[in-house]
Amino acid sequence: MSLPIRRFDALILGAGGAGLRAALQLAEAENRVAVVSKVFPTRSHTVAAQGGVNAALANVLPDNWHWHMYDTVKGGDYLADQDAVEYMCRAAPTLVYELEHYGVPFSRLDDGRIYQRAFGGQSQRFGGDQAARTCAAADRTGHAILHTLYQQNIRARTHFFDEYFAVDLLSDDQGTILGALALDIATGEPLLIESKTTLIATGGCGQLFRTNTNARINTGDGMAMALRAGIPLQDMEFFQFHPTGIAGKGMLITEGARGEGGFLVNADGERFMERYAPQAKDLASRDVVSRAIATEVREGRGCGPEKDHVLLRVDHLGEAVVAKRLPGIRETCRTFLHLDPAVAPIPVFPTAHYVMGGIPTNRFGEVVVPRANKAEEEIPGLFAVGECACVSVHGANRLGGNSLLDILVFGRAAANRMIEYLKENRMHRALDPASAERAAARLSRWDKTGDGETVAEVRDALKRTMETHVGVFRTEAVMREGVQELKQIRQRLDRVRLKDMSQVFNTARIEALELENLVDIAMAVMLSAAERQESRGAHSRIDYPERDDQKWLKHSLYSLQEDRVDWKPVRTKPLTVESFPPKARVY
């Protein structure tokens, strides 16, 4: 097999905030860096992040990185690895000031300092009064960050492969990862990109669910590549449902709307969050608010003719506040609901938003896997960062504003470790031809045209299965049924055919490859959820309503080859401070 080859020091799969922050660090250290993205970099999903990025700057209210750390551990229902959480919260102010210097146009206070808003699960003094920790550029923070990082990468001469689809990882015969096979989406031509070190930064997999806040591109490709390379996925049962998606449609209304003073009401006009979270109310952590909304609707207090949603009110804040602080939300409501939130309430319901699990890494972004009877081992040459990775700082439930922080902090940390790796691995290694052939075989599978099921039919079935069998509330029987349905969907993949390729764009083939990826990840979510017999964070089981630290304070690891879930301990020891031991989680 002879395919065109390009060689780089470092290959980064993904041009979202995680990939671009890492690329910048590597390029500034004089490495030859390639970034592959299936969409133009500034269309990566980070662009959609609204509310902001957390850092204890104390610009609005007193704050401290240690309080931030406490909130993050508590928010994650004590499943997060506390060394990584300490590292992230300590680094946060540096990373935000760095962004300011790169040119991110943050909103400002009257005295010129960065504006910070309140977000859910934030507190002063370890559970005391509400904190204001989220640094915002109006409600378009991700847009501001992504464009700035892209411009800085252009300055640093990072090489971009725009609109190339990464198909699979490449390796040598010892298992060292040496780049990836990519497909030029416009021409359909494959390209081998060989690299001394590779970073997966391909983002999340919200497209597993029918109603979600994610872009169409969030199909978990990097996670599926890792699974196929024999790397298990960690904590995939923890999928965050954001409380305030537009009802029936899914688009996000940022938590910043409640941070600015918005609140939720049921059909009786009652501010029901006061019953579920007497102190934090509407700014309790996301899993708590999502369950409260689902419960209100289930018990008949939902709004509208179908009683299937609740209302988010910001109309009392005044036109000026909505225009200044929530302009993007106003535009979204006008476009998709034909209403102005400055004068009318917004119908909302929980919607699939963010995956806390992913490719297991340590706090240096190195991909680590447990080996039988041995400590964890790194996969040589391979790193992962961002929503596709699990470091794990979010534990069982991510706090708003902590994902943008995660991608920046660990994007930089991984790049620093890759720079060290490159110093020790100066030469390109010989690729194992079998690994390139395996990757190319994925492409030829989709040369099949003719009559059969369509990608869209199988994808719809997959999304319905996920929504029905592993939603906000879960039970054993329903999830086991879900596992069986997913097995059937896997078999249906063999019957899928594309239409005559001379009449369709390469995007049809891309959608088929994405569907294969989604099917593997769906099984990781469903099976891990069925195996975890407790309720923790976003994983809420009706049949096991309590958290059980004796049995389940551990990370799940789903492996594709065995279709099995294993477990590994949580790193409860921080770097320099005392651990936060598990205790009852009330807001």
Ligand SMILES: Cc1cc2nc3c(=O)[nH]c(=O)nc-3n(C[C@H](O)[C@H](O)[C@H](O)COP(=O)(O)OP(=O)(O)OC[C@H]3O[C@@H](n4cnc5c(N)ncnc54)[C@H](O)[C@@H]3O)c2cc1C
């Ligand atoms: C609507 C919305 C609002 C949010 N608001 C906030 C917020 O205010 N604060 C916060 O902290 N978090 C927020 N989040 C979460 C946060 O935005 C994301 O978790 C984060 O931006 C993910 O960044 P990333 O770099 O990991 O991935 P992404 O930004 O999703 O980038 C993934 C990249 O991988 C590329 N890619 C994927 N697959 C392939 C492939 N096969 N081949 C080639 N390229 C590929 C894509 O093209 C893209 O460049 C929000 C999320 C959503 C959905």
